[in-house]
Amino acid sequence: MSGSTRRPCHTALRHAFSLALGVAALFAQAAGKESCPLLVASGNPEYPPFLWRDPADDKRLIGANAELMQKLSEAIGIPISVRYVGPWGRVQEETRQGNVDLIAGAFFTLPRLEYMDYFQPPIHTTRTVIWTQSSRSIDYRKWADLKPLKGLTVINNSFGEAFDRYAQRNLQIDKVASVESALKMLGLARADYVIYEEAPGLAYAAKLNVKGLKAASVPISNEDLFLTMSHRSACNTGSLRGKIAQVMHRFREEKVMEGLVEKYIQLWRNSPR
Incomplete structure (x- = not known):
């Protein structure tokens, strides 16, 4: 068989291989998006001005840390739902089990390293x-x-x-x-x-x-107050942790939390007693 008859076959194979790679990449991208469609965050619900239960919806938490999570959500492109899941002890157990992905405000302790990762820099001191x-x-x-x-x-x-x-x-x-x-x-x-x-x-x-x-x-x-992620979270990947850490560094440089704390101190003081 002459060289002129082989080249079209090689060309067809290259096209087929490129197409297969493209399809695989699309599936991988779709799988990546589906693996973390939503992050569930919670925290101490008795912690104004950082977090407290929303009087208009007692299944939600509001406060400086809750708004910080919404800003983080916008930056990483993944929705974050800041939920009330129970008192502080329950929040930690739900995080241990992987039912809560993020704790929006926890102090560092060695035992907590057994079930969650800490992001640097801290949210607040x-x-x-x-x-x-x-x-x-x-x-x-x-x-x-x-x-x-x-x-x-x-x-x-x-x-x-x-x-x-x-x-x-x-x-x-x-x-x-x-x-x-x-x-x-x-x-x-x-x-x-x-x-x-x-x-x-x-x-x-x-x-x-x-x-x-x-x-x-x-x-x-x-003590420093940190954002943490459950070891059992389906979203806990090196790639996502890296994105979150980069955003948290930017927030620290821009002093985002300082403004939020002052905002929610005033909101708490003016809320119905």
Whole structure:
């Protein structure tokens, strides 16, 4: 067979091979889109100005972190639904199981590394304090000052790896289901102090009309608040984690969160009590 009769066959084979590659690429692209059609995010629902339940739809969370997730959604091209799935302890369990893809605001602890990845940089830095009755004189300057006292905090809350370890070994801290319960119990003198973040604590004390409380001037800790992703999330791929991390770096450089926190502090203050 002459060379002139072979060339058309080779050309046809090349066209067929190119077509096959193109079809495979289209299927791969479609599969990639279908593998992560939606990200479900949640977080601590008692955490204004960062997150709280939407009065107009109690299945949704609103706040600074919720709006940050919507901005992230626009940047990565994947819808993010910020949902109320239960109290903070339940949120962490749902994330462990992979039913929640993202936690929009969690402190770093070693145990949490077992079931979720942390994105750098952090969303925000928060200040955790002890709350006491104004009528009581408790001179708090260091963690050891809490040893003879009885404290309260919320189930599954963390206040930094170092303090968590110290508290477990040295302090008497009972855990309750909600910050509302903790502050009310403190107001009734059923504990000496409550440990909670400063901004959310102030917000809740005002909303619950719990008077006569004060925050110590020396913080328990100053901790970074992170965006995290469940290890069991179907969307947890290196490619998507890279995209999210890049966007979070851009948000940090543009100081997006600073503006959102101020916006939602005002919204919380003006919301119906």
